[in-house]
Amino acid sequence: MENPETIEKQPCPMCKTKNLTMMEGEVEIPFFGKTFIFSMTCSNCKYHIADVEAAEQKEPVKQTIEISSEDDMKIRVVKSSQAIVKIPHITTITPGPASNGYITNIEGILRRVKHQIETLADDTEDKDKKKKARKLLKKLNRVMWGDEKLKITIEDPSGNSAIISDKTQTTKLKVK
Numbered sequence: 551m552e553n554p555e556t557i558e559k560q561p562c563p564m565c566k567t568k569n570l571t572m573m574e575g576e577v578e579i580p581f582f583g584k585t586f587i588f589s590m591t592c593s594n595c596k597y598h599i600a601d602v603e604a605a606e607q608k609e610p611v612k613q614t615i616e617i618s619s620e621d622d623m624k625i626r627v628v629k630s631s632q633a634i635v636k637i638p639h640i641t642t643i644t645p646g647p648a649s650n651g652y653i654t655n656i657e658g659i660l661r662r663v664k665h666q667i668e669t670l671a672d673d674t675e676d677k678d679k680k681k682k683a684r685k686l687l688k689k690l691n692r693v694m695w696g697d698e699k700l701k702i703t704i705e706d707p708s709g710n711s712a713i714i715s716d717k718t719q720t721t722k723l724k725v726k
């Protein structure tokens with residue numbers, strides 16, 4: 551990251567203690583452009599928000615990719631807090647107050663999804679739900695090893711998201 555700027559010991563909006571660190575910086579992302587990164591993290595209550603925003607104004611966008619190899623794990627993904635990430639038959643990551651924006655790769659997205667499924671499975675006593683979770687985790691592992699294909703779609707009305715690969719299919723997103 552270029553010129554990261556950090557301000558420490560700020561008041562936290564959640565716990566009100568002065569343990570909040572604000573971070574701001576920018577990165578140049580090939581085929582996407584200059585992107586601002588912003589985050590706030592409280593070391594006391596673990597409050598954390600983060601977001602990304604392209605320097606250039608972007609159009610609402612819908613991008614789809616089919617993951618088919620281990621190499622695809624390295625494909626860069628920019629996901630803003632406004633993005634909806636759809637993985638058919640597995641999960642949908644929706645925007646909301648707890649939604650963060652970040653720069654990651656396909657592997658990072660899948661790891662987050664795995665973590666989400668694991669947490670849900672740990673929290674339930676329902677045997678069927680646990681069984682279903684184990685099945686999904688197995689499927690995700692096969693995808694990560696390149697043994698199974700998987701489609702991922704990102705829709706972002708703010709345009710601040712992208713799956714950066716020549717395999718990506720881009721369509722215009724109609725904003726209601």
Ligand SMILES: [Zn+2]
Binds near residue numbers: 563566595597
């Ligand atoms: Zn706090």
